[in-house]
Amino acid sequence: MSLLSQIGFAQFTPPPSTSYTRLHHKPCSSSMSSSSWTPLEDSGNKKSKKVWIWTKNKQVMTAAVERGWNTFIFPSNLPHLANDWSSIAVICPLFASEKEILDAQNKKVATIFDVSTPEELERLRPEDEQAENIVVNLLDWQVIPAENIIAAFQNSQKTVFAISDNASEAQTFLEALEHGLDGIVLKVEDVEPMLELKEYFDRRTEESNVLNLTKATVTQIQVAGMGDRVCVDLCSLMRPGEGLLVGSFARGLFLVHSECLESNYIASRPFRVNAGPVHAYIAVPGGRTSYLSELKSGKEVIVVDQQGRQRIAIVGRVKIESRPLILVEAKTDSDNQTISILLQNAETVALVCPVQGNKLLKTAFPVTSLKVGDEVLLRVQGGARHTGIEIQEFIVEK
The missing domain is CATH 2.170.16 (Endonuclease - Pi-scei; Chain A, domain 1)
Structure with missing residues (x-):
């Protein structure tokens, strides 16, 4: 089974004729497909890169939805913010506590791991977690732990995200050990890093297009x-x-x-x-x-x-x-x-x-x-x- 089919959080691309339409909230479901890019070398496996946005800034949310990213993470104590944004656009709201991420039905969809020591990295094993998704917060070193995680999870059906607050760091995670992690949780309160990351995705998507010579x-x-x-x-x-x-x-x-x-x-x-x-x-x-x-x-x-x-x-x-x-x-x-x-x-x-x-x-x-x-x-x-x-x-x- 491909990683794409494992992800139950999708992203909605709004109609081209308007920026937004007032729509009722639709819960995340496995039938929704995600906006992403598929590396050319991985295209046979349909292994796609994902983006979730962690923000409380409405401008970041609107810019993200306009670009096809609509999975958003909210603090668990701010459900009203998710309800407010759901009245503006179709979004997939997720709620983060200290160690896990839940969907709108209180189902655990991801486990959060803080990694700042070799011992914490060693405890991160694919077979230990029930959730389909792993979200790692690399607090100290970034490249070497990311490479170790990619190697450990290469035969796993789990999807591994890294938390990042800028596009440059996100690119490092997505390209580590050639294959990269499966996705990024972009935690920002400013629009610019999100726009830079989308530009990077667009460039990588371009690689999969065959030029007419x-x-x-x-x-x-x-x-x-x-x-x-x-x-x-x-x-x-x-x-x-x-x-x-x-x-x-x-x-x-x-x-x-x-x-x-x-x-x-x-x-x-x-x-x-x-x-x-x-x-x-x-x-x-x-x-x-x-x-x-x-x-x-x-x-x-x-x-x-x-x-x-x-x-x-x-x-x-x-x-x-x-x-x-x-x-x-x-x-x-x-x-x-x-x-x-x-x-x-x-x-x-x-x-x-x-x-x-x-x-x-x-x-x-x-x-x-x-x-x-x-x-x-x-x-x-x-x-x-x-x-x-x-x-x-x-x-x-x-």
């Missing part, structure tokens, strides 16, 4: 002279077929391959993409683009493979150096657009080519051996951009 045929290759090109070194390793989406025009980005492929003259660098000149656009999370010149350590970019599967990676370093460039133009098969890119003229710089049917005949074409008529992969998108955000306006790029 388009085939394009190379129509021109031309030596272009010297320019300042950018090597993007990531904090992640890339596999054959993966790279970054880069282009001279926002309307069309080429899939530029990483330096993970072996060669006779230089060691493989699977963390690096020799991406192009400083003026070029690169795809970043949130459907945005950035100039290569704007990238720096700590920024996020999107790594994409030949099938359009994407993941977020962190930039570890950017190297800008003057190198000889080559201009590549290609025409899309779908709408006959001409798109171009400038790249360093070197054997380690390559463009990813499409999969032929179900067969992978070639991973990428080094630009030094690229020929007119070769097929490469593009991401075609809206053309006009303002500070990296797509907008609807008249624009000509050439």
Whole structure:
């Protein structure tokens, strides 16, 4: 049974036409589904991340419900607050005492554990608790106890939440030991941490979407002279077929391959993409683009493979150096657009080519051996951009 089916507290997404409708309180039930994101690596298990909001601030509540989170925790001595909010929106109220969380029918739905010592952590065992959910309050160390809890509960059907008061700490809990804890209890009285956490969820949800890549045929290759090109070194390793989406025009980005492929003259660098000149656009999370010149350590970019599967990676370093460039133009098969890119003229710089049917005949074409008529992969998108955000306006790029 998946963790998703274990959770009896759901989250309600209000109708898009209005912020709220006055509705009577509906108790939490196992039939309600939760708003969450499912990590790509866990998608086979349908293991979703959950968020409960612990607050007494009505502004936090309204902002959370508008974003699809409606499970709220109240102090057990404030039932009137739950009743008041239930007259504004459909919410799932839970009530916290010192050691447990109850639902509106006084049924125990979670056990709270304060963990500040190794002994307290050792006493936290999956088989000892009756409740489906465990809420841990990591009072001292955070990362190591979270990793130990993930390891201990990896084969359990229980759902483990961590209490956090900010989005940065919540992200740490959700990513600890790669898989992360199952959910977050965000305990805040201010809207900003909730908005930051929702933005993080949106970025991670984006990773599960497969991008539509388009085939394009190379129509021109031309030596272009010297320019300042950018090597993007990531904090992640890339596999054959993966790279970054880069282009001279926002309307069309080429899939530029990483330096993970072996060669006779230089060691493989699977963390690096020799991406192009400083003026070029690169795809970043949130459907945005950035100039290569704007990238720096700590920024996020999107790594994409030949099938359009994407993941977020962190930039570890950017190297800008003057190198000889080559201009590549290609025409899309779908709408006959001409798109171009400038790249360093070197054997380690390559463009990813499409999969032929179900067969992978070639991973990428080094630009030094690229020929007119070769097929490469593009991401075609809206053309006009303002500070990296797509907008609807008249624009000509050439």
